[in-house]
Amino acid sequence: KQEVTQIPAALSVPEGENLVLNCSFTDSAIYNLQWFRQDPGKGLTSLLLIQSSQREQTSGRLNASLDKSSGRSTLYIAASQPGDSATYLCAVEETSGSRLTFGEGTQLTVNP
Amino acid sequence: DADVTQTPRNRITKTGKRIMLECSQTKGHDRMYWYRQDPGLGLRLIYYSFDVKDINKGEISDGYSVSRQAQAKFSLSLESAIPNQTALYFCATSGWQGNTGELFFGEGSRLTVL
Numbered sequence: 001k002q003e004v005t006q007i008p009a010a011l012s013v014p015e016g017e018n019l020v021l022n023c024s025f026t027d028s029a030i031y032n033l034q035w036f037r038q039d040p041g042k043g044l045t046s047l048l049l050i051q052s053s054q055r056e057q058t059s060g061r062l063n064a065s066l067d068k069s070s071g072r073s074t075l076y077i078a079a080s081q082p083g084d085s086a087t088y089l090c091a092v093e094e095t096s097g098s099r100l101t102f103g104e105g106t107q108l109t110v111n112p
Numbered sequence: 113d114a115d116v117t118q119t120p121r122n123r124i125t126k127t128g129k130r131i132m133l134e135c136s137q138t139k140g141h142d143r144m145y146w147y148r149q150d151p152g153l154g155l156r157l158i159y160y161s162f163d164v165k166d167i168n169k170g171e172i173s174d175g176y177s178v179s180r181q182a183q184a185k186f187s188l189s190l191e192s193a194i195p196n197q198t199a200l201y202f203c204a205t206s207g208w209q210g211n212t213g214e215l216f217f218g219e220g221s222r223l224t225v226l
Contacts, residue, residue, distance in 0.1 A: 034214065034215060041220070041222075042220065043116075043217035043219045044155075044217040045217070046214050049214045091155075099157055099170070099171075100157070100215065102155040102156075103154065104152070104153075
């Protein structure tokens with residue numbers, strides 16, 4: 001059974017800092033990996049999707065990397081802003097293409 | 113208007129009542145999903161559907177049923193609600209054009225069972 005772990009569970013940083021969020025998964029046979037953002041009481045917003053054949057994806061200040069062999073992904077946020085404060089979740093889609101397994105998320109607080 | 117709309121957004125009900133949560137989408141996606149989110153447990157898949165005639169159980173389908181009334185509509189029912197079904201429920205869709213497999217979520221339906 002696929003398990004997804006996100007460390008740390010919570011992170012607090014000053015504005016302007018570059019930061020890395022980590023995601024690890026136990027079964028490397030994945031189809032893709034997605035990073036999401038969730039604001040309190042809201043739904044999830046897709047940030048980046050990395051196909052299993054890709055190594056990274058970039059969108060603005062966000063960069064996500066994928067190392068399937070080691071079962072790891074990182075989300076790099078450059079020049080963090082208070083508006084980046086949210087919970088960030090990663091999810092992997094198994095090769096069967098039918099299920100996403102989610103991590104529990106990292107709650108990020110960016111202090112002004 | 114949101115691409116994925118869930119109704120109701122909030123509902124308080126009593127044990128034993130029948131509850132239906134509805135989801136509609138304007139993205140033209142074939143795949144639709146129902147998840148629940150609980151503190152400490154993350155998001156767990158309840159049911160998913162790849163098209164109108166395809167319904168599949170997720171990891172926690174007991175106590176739930178679904179109906180795919182049309183490509184754009186996917187409803188979740190709790191036949192006899194119980195307190196441990198208190199959770200935040202999300203509907204999601206995905207399609208296979210362009211950026212394959214990307215999930216789009218609704219805003220969530222918060223259900224409280226007393």
